[in-house]
Every structure is written in C-alpha cells, then in structure tokens.
Amino acid sequence: MINRLKLLKKIFSGYIIQDEADVNNFNKIITESKKDLNKLNFMKKSVVKTTISKKFIIILPQNPGCDINANQKLGCPMRKKPGSQAKLKKDVLEQSLCTGCGACVGLCPYQVVYRDRTVQLHDCDLTDGKCYAFCPRTPADYGQIRESLFDVSDVTPEIGAVKGYHLSRAADPALRAKAQHGGTVTALLGVAMAESLIDSAIVSSRNEELEQEGRLVEAKSQLCDYAKSKFTVSPTVAAFNRLMGDTAGKVGVVTTPCQALALAKMKTARINDDGKINPLNLVIGLFCGWTLSVESFNRLLQQYQISPEAVTGMDIPAGKNVLEIYTKASATSVPMVEVDACVRTACRYCIDSTAEFADLSVGAARFGGDCDEMCGWNQIIVRSEFGKQLMELAVARGALEIREAPASALQDLKNAAAEKKRKALKNIVEKSRSVKNLLYLSSDDPVVRKYLDAGTKQRS
Amino acid sequence: MKRTRQKETKNLILTGVGGQGNVMASRTLAGMLVDAGYIVTIGETFGMSQRGGSVMSHLRISPDSVKSPQIPRGEADVIVALEPLEALRVLTVYGNPQVCVLSNARPAYPIGVITGELSYPSGENIQVAFQRLSKAFWIIDATSAALALGNPVLSNIVMIGALAKTGLLPIDRRMFEKEIKKTLAADKCAVNLKAYDAGGGMIK
C-alpha cells in the first residue's frame, strides 16, 4: 500500500501527515468537526483550503492572497447580520461611498485615517460593530432619527426640520473678516462657550498639504483661528471619538452633513451604551455641496502653480461657476468643471446639502440679489429646540445679528436641496443598476421615495 | 510480536516547548547514562522549533548498540513532558499500553490558543487521556517548584529529579551531581541539586 500513498509528508503547523494512520486520523477530525466548521474560528482564520484527494488531505495555511470573504459566504450565518467591519469594507469603502467623516475612526485600533482615506489596519471579526453602526453610509432608519431629535411637524422633505430660517452674521466685524462668510458658526460657538452651554468645541484644522483633522478648542479666543471653510474633508468625528475617552464636559461640533448624520446615528444607536456620546451637546452643521479629495485637489493646485500651504482661503462666489482660491498674494479662479474632477466620489451619492441632522445649519447667503452685500451674511436654519435657544441667546447677547431673508430665498434653498437629492439618487441607481437597490438608502423612507420617483421619472 | 518482544533498549521521549530547556535535560540524562556504561542515542529537533514550537528528544538507551535517532510509532517506554499538551501529542503517536508518562502540570499555550482561535484541552480531559493511554502517569507542578527556586527554566531539572524517583530509568542523585559538575558552572550546581530534590519530593 505504501507506494499508493502518494508519499506525502506535508507539515502544517506541526501536524504531520505522513501515512495512512495520519490520514485516517485527520479525516476523522475533519468529519467530526464539519458540522460546525463555520463556527470554528480555527477553520476560518488559520486554514482556508482543504484539498481532499483520494487519500490525502492537504491543509494549507491561509495565504495572504486568499479570499476569506468568499469562504465565509459559504453558509456563514454571521455574514447576513449587518454590522461588521468587513461589511463596512465591502459596502462602503470598496463602493467608494466613504465620505471620510471619521465616524468609524478613533473608536478602536482597527480603523484609522491616513491622508484623507479611511484605512482598515487589521481585520476585526466582531459581527456587530460601532464602526458599521455609526457610519453615515450604512443603512439607518432616518424616520426614527428625525423623531428622536426634532419636532416632527417641523420636518420638510427638502431640507429637514425647520424651526426658523434667517439671514445672520456675527456682530463683530473683526470676526467676520476672519470667517468664511458671516462668521455665524464661530459666533454661535463663542456664545455657547461663554454661556457654558459647551465647555469645548471640535472644529477643523488643516496642515500645509490641506489635509485636515478635527481639533478640540477649549478657549473661546482660539475659535477664530480655525474659522473659514476648507473644502477638503475633515475627519472631524474621529476627533470626537478619540477625545471623548479623555474629556469630560460638554462639547459642540462643527460638521458637514454626513458628519451630522454620523453624530445623530451615534446618539440614537442601540450599540452605543458606554455614555461616551453624552458630552455631545451641540451640533452646528454646514451646508455642503461636496468635499474635495486631497490628492487630486493638490494636483489641480499644482497645475495652477499654487502651493497648498500658501492657500489662505477658498470660496464659490454666486453665479460665476468657479472656485476662487486665495493666497496672500493672489486670487485664482478655477473653472468648476476642473474642480468637479476632484470631488470625492462619495459626495455624488449624498442626498443632504443642509446638514439636516444638526441643531442649526449654516451656509452662504449667495442666492441671486446683490452678491457683494450678501457675501458677508449667512443663511441659518434652526432645527432643534436647543438650536433655537442658542440662536436667540446669541442675538440677545449681541453676538449675532439676524434679519429676515428675501421672500423667495427659502424656496430657492429648498429647490437647490431637492435638486441635490434627485441627482444623488440618480447616481445611486446608476451605480447599483436597480431602483430596488439604493445602496445605503431605503425607499421606505418617504423623502427618498419622493426624490427617487422624481429622479426615475426624469430619466424615463 | 512487537509488544512481547523482550526490550533491551529503553525508549524515552522528552518533550516540551521551545525554550523550556528540553535539549539541556536530554543531554544531562544521556550524559548520566553514558557514564553508567549505556550506549545512548539522542535524536533531537531544534532549529526553528526553538521558536515556540513543539520540541522533542528521542533517547534510546541500549546496553549494546547504536539505535535509530527516531523511535518508531507506538514504541515509547517513557514519556517525560515539560508541558502537558506535548505529553499528549507524543502519547498519541508513540504511546502503547505499557508506556509511563511523567508530565509537568503547567500549560504553555500554543499561539492559536492564546489568540482564542483554538482551545486547549481541560486538565481533566488530559488526565483521562493519560489514564487510558498509559500504564502509569504522574503529573507534577514542576514550574511552580522551579519558580520557588527563582527561575522557571529549572523545571527541566525538577522533572529529572522526579524521573529518577519513579525508578523508570537507572539513574540516581550521585550520577546527576557528577554530570552537572562536568557541564555547569560551579555556582549553578547547588540550585540545580535543589531542583532535582524538589522533583524527587513530588513523586509519592
């Protein structure tokens, strides 16, 4: 018989298959454990391939190139359960849906931000994780979130909850000079701090390559150092996650819409029971059309011979269809088509332009009319009760000026917001190739349904 | 045929995990036996196996001839293990109804167990297996005894002391003392003798 045994002596992690006795023995181990092979981490992790020829089993240790996911698909019940880091990778990162918000980062050692990319450093085998639960690009019940954060009667399909809508600006002209538009955001933070509604704020800070990170500011006087919009993404929520381990006290966060959504998901998530979210007392949202990828934007700057560290600010003046880039010495207008190529892919699938899940949302007042006058002002949407109190307090303390917006302004804003929703849904359907698969969104949500219908109608 | 054959040669397997002093123990034992006039062959696995892997020395103690450095399957007479799982591993390959087992009690977990991917058999399961697969067995806490003497690596000497006490091999304290005086620095002999005695004291 020995000559028929294909004289194999395969050493796998100390298990030697050497003759028939071994083979029988091993066969037995395999068959006995087969029933729950999928439950055995051992089989999933360290061994991926069992080749059974007539008499021999070759157990190969997992090699780096192998596809564990494919193996796990074979009947592993865990995969169907939403919520793992692997699912985040498959459904968000690999689909280019990652906004770079940082909600999955800073919670644990596995998820990190490098440059403006979200990176999974090591595989995590938990099946129900915060990373997945908090990500704004995983499915969520928006209806439930709206209910728990806002007055349902305030909710509009285009721009979310609206308790109030005004034009506003910081009363202090020095602050306005340092701010993006009217300095509303910075002024509101300042009042919140002065009145001890928050003890610190998380804003965004850029480096010389225009990479950003969230920055904790504990002194009111430092807030204006971080004013002005940076159109690359800031993983602001990662900073929140990281800092919440150490900081006591109440915190306010300035966010893009996806970040506001992530924070809202955190507040309402069932998995979030360690109390780290409790310090979050204020979310100020920014209107947002898109963010830029650091790498491609830096390349664009290079084309215009602007060094990234020289950039002092950027804006999108109304009606000109350009991005203006300011340095100490110059202002450069870059046509929007060129900028468009630098927009993060994820933003094309975003349906929120007004940060619908914030307490207050602030944007430019750049609709029609007299542009020069308006550019020193913001539009502000008051959404929550707390947001309303803060705005009123800011006005009462003389830090913020408000005035009524022109009659058509709110409708213009709604139209623009609805347009973004339609476009995003159209892009989503194009990507998934099916109206039934809306990636992270669900047609059960009335808002989604509304603009999806419109979107598909438009196509047909 | 095989089992009833009169065995002139004693087959002893000393096993453990890389870094436990397995090689030193087998050489010390062999040195003692060579001195006593036996022809001893040791087959050892080291090299990569030092890095946390299973380590095994095959000792063939013959009155007259050189033996293969690998003991055939099912042919061990004595198994001495510095680690219980390794005792079991060797027992399932080289064991037979006549084999005697002397094992240290303290587990050294394989990396797969440390990481939680694999499980380590319970002490109870190990005992049951020893019972079924050996003629006689002893499990002693050699590591604790060694730690009490200040260095866990002395557990190999504790095991030699215990082995001598079982009477399974023709060795005694005088032979041990003579051997370590040859191989160890003078200042280390006293603590090694203490370890040897501690081992003997653990065999009832």
Next chain:
Amino acid sequence: MTKLLSPAKSKVLFLGNEAIARGALEAGVSVATGYPGTPSSEVIESLAHVASERNLYVEWSVNEKVALEVAAAASFAGLRSMAVMKQNGVNVASDFLLHLTASGTRGGLVLVSCEDPGALSSVNEGESRYFARMLEMPLLEPSDFQEAKDLTKWAFELSEQIGNVVMLRSVTRMSHASGNVICGKLPVKSRKAHFEYDGSVMDSSRGPMISTPVVAKHLLHQEKLKDIEALFEKSPFNRYVGPGKPELLIITSSACFLYAEEAVEMLGLQKRVGILKLGTTWPLPPKLLEKHLRKTKKILIVEEVLPFLEENVKVLAASLVSRIGINTFYGKYDEMLPSAGELNPDIVAAALCHILKVKRKTLPANYLNDSQKAAALIPVREQTFCAGCPHRASFWNIHNAIALDGRKGFVCGDIGCYSMAALSPATGYHTMPTLHSMGSGTGLASGFAKLAQFGLDQPILTVCGDSTFYHAVIPALINAQHNRADITFIVLDNAGTAMTGFQPHPGLAISAMKEVVPAVDIAAICSAIGAKVAVSDPFDLETTGKILTSFLADKGLLKVLILRQACALSPEKKGKKIFDVKVNESLCLGDACGCNRLCTRVFRCPALTWDRTTKKAVVDEVICAGCGVCVSICPQKAIIKL
C-alpha cells in the same frame, strides 16, 4: 577541559556535529571555516571553542563560497582545512567548487555538507550529493556517531591522496543526534604553511593552482578517482549485515542505515533481509556492489531524499547484467519510498511489509481508538516569534505602513528567523508573500520595482537580517540602486545570526574565536552606494511608523531603514526584562467593540494570553520578555509598565 578534547580511548556522548569536529581535530585540521546554517553550525562552533588550545584558525565567513575559498587557501599552503555548510550553502560555494575540483588541492581539504531532509529547519530539502557526481568528488556519508568522527578523519587522508577536495555529507538526524563515540589520538605537531608555485603547470603539488590545461588536468583527476574507487572496495565503512543468501538486500547509507536496521529488527526479519551499508557513496566500489548484488534478486534502496544512490546502483547493475542477471529494484522510482521528506523506521518498515508480504503488529484497537480521540483534542502548536522579539514589532510597523499606504504593497522575504513571517503568515501580519534563498528578497524586490513600466503600482519592500545582508544582499542592493529600483529595504538588525544561535558576523566587532575585529557598518555601506538611509528602533512604533510611511510615499528611489534591536534570546537580553508589564483588568476592553482583543488576537505576542473566563488579556510573567511594545499598542492604555 572541554569534551571535544577528551583523551584518546575515552567514551563520550557527542552530537553528530561534535563528532565531525573531533574527527577533524584528530586529522590535524588547521583551518576551519563555515557559514552558520542549521543543522551544520555546531561543527564550527565547537572548533572555535578549542581554537586557541589547538592552534586553529576558525572563521565564520561572510558566505559559503568565501568559506570554501578561505579553507582552500590553507590547503594550497599545505595545511589541512575544512569548510562546513548546510545543503544550500554548497550551491553558493559551487561556482568556486567547480574550479577547485579542476585545479586540485594540496593539504587535505574536506567540504562538509549538513543536509536537512524533510526541511526540519530549512525552506528547502535540497540535495548536494549530486554535486559529488557532477564535480567528481569522493563522497562519504557516516551512518553513526563513531563513523562521523572516523570518516571525517579519513576524509582528510583521502583528500591528500587524490589531491582534491572530498565531500562529507551528514543529515539533520545525524548532525543533531547524539551518541557514543570512542575518541582517537589528537596529533601533537601542527604543519607549517607555505605556498609553493614555481613547479610545472601539471604538478599540482608545486605548480600554480589553476584548472588549465583543462582537459589534461581533468583526465589526471579521473585517473586518481580510479585509485579512490579501489580504496573504497576495501573500506571498513562499507559493510554488510545479514544472512548469506537474503531474500531481500537493502542498500543504504547515512542515518537511513539506522532506520533500516531498526525496521528489520522490529519486524523480526533478520534472517530474511540483509543490509549493505555504504559509507563511500561516490564513486561506488563496483566489485563490492557486484558481490552483494549477486546475493539476491530483490534489492531495496533506502536513502534520503532523491534516488541518488539508487540511480548509481542501477547504472552499475546495468553494466554488470551479463554477470549478475536481472534484479528487481525497489526504491524511489517505483514509489516504494517517498522521494520527498525524511524517512524513519516506520516508513522503511511499511516498505518491507509490502515487499515481503508481512504484517507489522498493531496496537490494540481500543487503544488506537482512544488515542485518536485524544489526538482530536490537541491544538496545533504553530511557531511564532518569541515574546519580546524585535521582528514582531518590525512586522507590525511594516504591516501598518503598507495598510496606510493602501496600494497593496508587499515584502519580499529572505532567510532568517523573520522567514517565519512567510511560513506562518499571521505572525508576519500577512505582509510577506515571497521567500527564497539568502539575498533573493532584495533581488526580487529590485525586479518587482522595475515593473511599473508594465502597470505594477504596488510599493515594494524587502527585509533581510544583518547576517544575510553581508552574505548575499549587497550585490542585489547595488543592482537596485544602479537601476533606480524604487524599493524600501529594511534591515532587521538583531545583532547576531539569531536563528542558528548567535554566531558573530561582519557587523559585529568580535570573531568566531572571540577576537576583537573591525565591524563593517551596514548603514555606511548603504549610504556609500547612494541610498537614502534611516535607522530606528522597531520598539519605537511611532518613529518607525513615521519613517516607513514617509519612505513608501517617497517614490522613485532606494530607501534603507535599519531597524536595530537585539534578539530577545540574545545573551545580553535573555532573562532580563526592560519593563515589568501587566494588564489593568478594569481598563481592558477584552473582546468588546472598541478593542476586540488587539493584543491577543492580532498582535499575538505569546506572553499575552486571552483569559476566556474573565474575558480579559493577561500577561504571562514567565514568558514575557518585558519589551513593552504591547503597552504602546493597547488602545485603552490597559497594559501598563510597573
């Protein structure tokens, strides 16, 4: 007095490699060189210990080729010398060896190759016996410890007789096994070295040492081989045990003889099977073979690994067929025995059972049943980096840098302890998908880096140990620099050849004989060829991580990072902890979301254990080497330095 210098007639327990060293001493060896490699290292190590007492020159050479060259110089000057290496080392030395056999030698020169059937501690199970046939060198193979000594001694005499190099081949189960040896006399006088070169070109004892005129010298060499063949006919190292007319004749050599003997005894076949054990396996002594081949029709050839002996015996038998008739050969060609992996008594016994239709007694069925049940409980014990190993920290850094970079970079591996990163991938965090011979990592990396032209956009990294750097990396590194290969080359400098037991290498200021010698600085060599060089401590995760990520982002040039930290098993570190660490249970998150056992599940230091009942990590103080790296990785700061 060391055991190696035991007086004549004393009976000592020698490791196979010590027996070889003793044989060389008895032959009056003056110069011994080698490159460390399991299972060969102890030969040079034990000779180094007695170097001053015996007036030897012992050297750990930079690689095997240089080792053989250094030894050959001694031979040319009339001394007896020896070069020792593992099987693949012979490949490295083979270029010189080819020319050496052609030029001939003077003082006895023995090439010792310690091979590793089954690759117990190698990444190949290569054979060097074929070199003996290819380069026409006499080949000797000891099959016990006494023979290991005696054959070594005889090899020197043979070498002088033939005026050429003689090869002695051992295997792991011989080199790393121990057994009784009766010592012979150690010579009292040592030779004086002088290199004579004025004689005629054909006079290999006084003329120049060159291979030309090639054909004439070749013929002369073959003539001398005939004399050797005649000597082999009468050699006591070839012997037959068994009945006058055996049913089956086993022809074997090396440790396989012991397996065959054991198998025959185990099956009680002493009256039916004879064993011809050969100590001289090339060239084969034809008369001796003829005498034994006549004894029976059935021949089983037992050897490791490839059918070298089998082929040579069959060729001989074919030429003798008119006198001995037709035999049936069993061996590798008919798959009676495996041509891969090592043999053992069980495998040989199985073959005997099959050929002779006998049965081996098995254990009682219920015993086997219980045994199988118990076997099912036993978890595998994978090899891993030691607790406190700098390589674990290095690969942690490498993994993270590759992951951050995001272009699916990879490490071309090389030979050393760090090969484990390829052999058991979780240990190297799945970063190292190639592993070949010493220095090949850098050569491969240099090649991968030139594939950008064809669309390859992955960053290329490679690692090598400090000893490997000198051995074979330097030419590949120069190639990379000269051809503008964009690679990140990482030297895992752990201050010694750790895998084979801390032999010094050119980077250290100490020689095999414990003399103070100049150290050759790796960083200086790399800077000198124009690479961008940085040095860091792998335990400093932050600094090392920053350098690595910046290296990967810095495109188009050769970058060298030297990660310096002594091996956890090194004499200066062993048993001394830098830090005492423990886990603060109240901070440890265990397997909860937020950590999910980073330390035990992913980092995998063997001193960090997962306690299934408390669901916390625990530091095993017996195993922990106190490197403190786990303190830096724990997200909760739950692992604390005491």
